[in-house]
């Protein structure tokens with residue numbers, strides 16, 4: 001029995017052991033999302049994403065809820081978020097020089113809720129997956145998909161995001 005728990009624990013960590021899957025957990029930490037929404041945010045091919053979601057679901061990390069044709073994904077237990085945050089805190093402390101000021105500051109939760117300039121999703125600096133400083137403003141993104149889109153053409157989003165930052 002004693003050893004069985006270690007086995008189960010390592011199985012769970014194996015399911016979590018992928019950067020995209022860790023990112024998915026961050027995306028749905030405070031909201032449920034459809035596959036389509038997650039796909040846009042991560043900019044991943046559908047087949048690839050389905051596989052990741054399947055692994056997380058089989059491990060009991062995420063749960064689903066069907067509404068008509070849509071399937072919504074959410075976190076199955078709040079401790080998955082807590083555990084993820086704890087590990088991230090250690091890593092940010094240890095890699096302070098590689099990770100930008102913004103990434104470090106976001107753990108301190110100093111800045112209020114803002115919105116992702118690309119998709120408009122509400123993100124907080126503490127929990128957003130990506131941050132970027134552009135023309136003196138700090139922008140926060142739900143995931144790598146939006147982050148990459150913004151980097152390709154910041155001018156396209158600047159006006160909208162500026163408003164988003166101010167109004168929240």
Ligand SMILES: [Zn+2]
Pocket residue numbers: 041116118119120121141142143146
């Ligand atoms: Zn986004």
